[in-house]
Amino acid sequence: MLEIHKVRENKEEIIQALQKRHFPKAAQVIEELISSDENRRQQQVRLDEAKASLNVQSKNIGIFKAQKKEAEAQSAIEATADLKVKIKTLEQQMREAEDAMQNLLYFIPNTPHAQVPQGRTSEDNEIAYTHGALPQLNDHALPHWELIQKLDIIDFEMGNKVTGAGFPFYKGKGARLQRALIAFFLDQAQEAGYLEVIPPLLINTDSGIGTGQLPDKEGQMYHMTVDNYYLIPTAEVPITNMFRDVILNEDDFPIKRVGYTPCFRREAGSWGADVRGLNRLHQFDKVEIVQIAHPDKSYEALEGMKAHVQSLLEKLELPYRILKLCGGDMGFTSAFTYDLEVFSAAQKRWLEVSSVSNFETYQANRLKLRYKVKDQKQKPLAHTLNGSALALPRIVAALLENNQQDNGTWIKIPEVLQPYTRFDKID
RNA sequence: AGAGGUGUGGCAGAGUGGUCGAAUGCAUCGGUCUUGAAAACCGACGUACUGCAAGGUACCGGGGGUUCGAAUCCCUCCACCUCUGCCA
Structure with missing residues (x-):
């Protein structure tokens, strides 16, 4: 499997190498991979942010409970409901983004070494x-x-x-x-x-x-x-x-x-x-x-x-x-x-x-x-x-x-x- | 195959559902001391993703679930151990 950071950094070389292998639509697939990777990272940032704020709220609930402030705890719990729904959909999107990238990577062959002869068959x-x-x-x-x-x-x-x-x-x-x-x-x-x-x-x-x-x-x-x-x-x-x-x-x-x-x-x-x-x-x-x-x-x-x-x-x-x-x-x-x-x-x-x-x-x-x-x-x-x-x-x-x-x-x-x-x- | 048990950082080994990424010991690395070493003492010490950074997120056999919150509860799979059974 190609290393994604290398694909990001050496896009043109990798496309050329895959073309030497006669991998069909090399340029298109690599572009797709890169945008899929970008999408994945964006999804992750959004998901992480949502999780971070839920973690903060949960921690506060714990503190309220420890201080016996039941009413505050209860209202804080209710306030998490929206976040939980949001996290669920973000998680779903994240999984899809990861699968999309993984699937592209699985079906991209290795790049040939520079000394590999040109040729098709x-x-x-x-x-x-x-x-x-x-x-x-x-x-x-x-x-x-x-x-x-x-x-x-x-x-x-x-x-x-x-x-x-x-x-x-x-x-x-x-x-x-x-x-x-x-x-x-x-x-x-x-x-x-x-x-x-x-x-x-x-x-x-x-x-x-x-x-x-x-x-x-x-x-x-x-x-x-x-x-x-x-x-x-x-x-x-x-x-x-x-x-x-x-x-x-x-x-x-x-x-x-x-x-x-x-x-x-x-x-x-x-x-x-x-x-x-x-x-x-x-x-x-x-x-x-x-x-x-x-x-x-x-x-x-x-x-x-x-x-x-x-x-x-x-x-x-x-x-x-x-x-x-x-x-x-x-x-x-x-x-x-x-x-x-x-x-x-x-x-x-x-x-x-x-x-x-x-x-x-x-x-x-x-x-x-x-x-x-x-x-x-x-x-x-x-x-x-x-x-x-x-x-x-x-x-x-x-x-x-x-x-x-x-x-x-x-x-x-x-x-x-x-x-x-x-x-x-x-x- | 049946019954029971166990699975936590390199190893050993804690961990009443709430500030636990996780005590402690050993190992490792750096320092002090020493002619040198050992001992002692001080300090550091998981991985991955993400971010310029601060930080954030995830990971306590794998996967799923309950919950505001899971190493801790539930389901399932896997591995190992003990006993019983079977078989090269």
């Missing part, structure tokens, strides 16, 4: 770096969904029967490969200084609002209406919300957390082409890294997180490239995002396997995540960041396709994973 993302030669497979190379079937390691049909589309069963070496990747990613993150946590998989509405999934992406999460909980779409939500309503000390920075969780996404409206096999699922496994950083150090932290993800991909010997997302393609809450994509050689496609973002103060403002500065009364908002390290299904897809041997009869497991899988091939 994923076509406009800037390729910042490419690593590794693209594997040249022969014409018999199979896409991963065929390999999976041939090797009998993931059962989509069984998932369809037991749950529905997008909820596969992993079997045998397929299951073991999942477990190996999770353990490998967690170990690597721990070595990089991240503290491992196992968070809850269900979150409440406060948490959904805190990281920005609610209210604007309500339909993307599975909602348990009986108890009003949501299934997490990513571990970012519970892990970042550990820091909701928290005041840190400056020397607590940087805070680094890692967690493995299944992730649940309804993917409403995004089903279509290119979603075969493991490319898009309703439930998938992901290891997520989260940092809480000092505002002066958050871009340093972002680079560190990106480098960490790169090292994972390099150890897995997967060719990858790094995109700087353009203004129009960035997530709602992000100020700057790198996407990392691996090349899936049989599909001949780049698959997004990680998204590493700096949210600056956008989430922190919703979370009320601040830190104390020595000898300073005000408590600034911290910066929050997160990144996938990594999302499993597309990694598996690329590993299967790129490492298939002898017309897809067996798959070579990268050396770094072998201590975890305890096998060196799937056949």
